[in-house]
Amino acid sequence: MADTIAAISTPPGEGGISVIRVSGADSIGAADRIFSFKGKLKDVPTHTVHYGHVIQPATGERVEEALVTVMRGPRSFTTEDVVEISCHGGIIAVKKVLDLVLEQDVRLAEPGEFTKRAFLNGRIDLAQAEAVIDLIRAKSDRAYKIALRQVEGTLSKQVKQLRHRLVELMAHIEVNIDYPEHDVEEMTNAFIRDKCKEALADLDRLLRTAEQGKILREGIVTAIVGRPNVGKSSLLNALAGESKAIVTDIPGTTRDVIEEYVNLNGIPLKLLDTAGLRETDDIVERIGVERSRSALTDADLIIMVVNRSEPLHEDEKLLIEQVRDKMSIVVLNKSDLPLQADLDYIQARFEPERIVSMSVKEEEGLERLGQAIGGLFFGGQLEMNDMTYVSNVRHIHLLKSAMRSLEEALEAVDGQIPIDMIQIDISRAWEHLGELVGDSAHESLLDQIFSQFCLGK
Ligand code: GDP
Ligand code: ZN
Secondary structure (H helix, E strand, C coil): CCCCEEEECCCCCCCCEEEEEEECCCHHHHHHHHEEECECHHHCCCCEEEEEEEECCCCCCEEEEEEEEEECCCCCCCCCCEEEEEEECCHHHHHHHHHHHHCCCCEECCCCHHHHHHHHCCCCCHHHHHHHHHHHHCCCHHHHHHHHHHHCCHHHHHHHHHHHHHHHHHHHHHHHHHCHHHCCHHHHHHHHHHHHHHHHHHHHHHHHHHHHHHHHHHCEEEEEECCCCCCHHHHHHHHHCCCCCCCCCCCCCCCCCCEEEEEECCEEEEEECHHHCCCCCCHHHHHHCHHHHHHHHHCCEEEEEEECCCCCCHHHHHHHHHHCCCCEEEEEECCCCCCCCCHHHHHCCCCHHHEEECECCCCECHHHHHHHHHHHHHCCCCCCCCCCCCCCHHHHHHHHHHHHHHHHHHHHHHCCCCHHHHHHHHHHHHHHHHHHHCCCCCHHHHHHHHCCCCCCC
8 A cells, every 4th residue: 555645735935824735544643643732633533623733752842833634535635544734834844844744654745646646546537637737837717717627527527428438339349240140230330430420529529629728728829019119018018917028218129028928808828029029110121030920920819019199101011911811919009199090901901800999008908909819719709617628738639549540440431341440440549538537547657647746736
């Protein structure tokens, strides 16, 4: 049976309290040896909290004041006996307590080891365990919700249902192999074709959420482009909510490429400030700069800023041609000033949903910009409620592999291939899906996945 492990579960640094998590058969015993209160932890009911002192077992000297929570398996995160020691948040205090715990024949947990145990003990499946990683790393509210839904197991549930249907199909084929004299070959082929197509449609639907899931998880890579002095840096700052780029009245003063995650109406944007390129008056030359060009091709979204209080510049007309066929939005900035730009020219080239008039200076219009981006990427229906987003690279890969196997099965059916060969393709699809939920995961894969966790999870 697994040994007892411990780690600091709260983030490093100072905080009000720190929590040390201990899990394993001897977690309660170990805690009893270093914790003094009126009684013994081994006698207390499960899921109770106790006030007392962490002591030096040899001398009885008090080291720390603490609250100790006892959660007996299997009703715990790891399904093992778990003790959580909450003590003062100072780095020294918590380290002292951890050292005492580790002197009790308890081992320091590897990163992700608590979650790994939860998985190995059957408490959660692999997709759920991976979602815990995503939860820890979530960069936006929505990314967090996607991960949370995955921890709850919505993706796993759908994949398991799909696998179940493939098993039924395989059973059906098996009967056919065993009793070929029934001569129902033709009917079976039609049946297999239908079932494979159904499964493929489900896989396709799941995979189509992947693109949106990726965006929500990693952020929309966004380039802000436009002539000098139109307000690119100001927009960046407004989005970032604090001054990350230097704004001046002198064209060409924002020098460094700034990468910043911002959260606009719950949509995470990963901003590339191409304004950080040396801005010259010659925008064509500027676009010619290698980095600028790669920003235009690498970005998921291009926000072209125009100063609407000035006539459109020839360079801007060139830039419009470069961005209009990409995922792009035109910001008509400086709406607090009188209109001078030729709106008709822009409206002839961009749908109304892609044009946002705003004043960065007056902080007016940011929300509409967020809505426009939401509309562009999610067709205005960024509905989280009953949506499962596939967002994990490994999951996407496995879903695609399963799809390929089923496509091969379909081809085999049409190509009059012997039915037991078709069976192999289908069982391969079934195995890929099994890997997703961890039914056939290999040890090394597990180590890889769980090592991505931070300590104490
Ligand atoms: P960039 O060169 O495109 O990065 O432009 P900046 O962000 O540095 O802005 C250039 C100038 O325009 C600064 O003086 C800003 O304060 C000003 N500016 C930016 N947005 C607005 C706006 O909405 N209205 C007005 N009136 N001025 C703005
Ligand atoms: Zn700038």
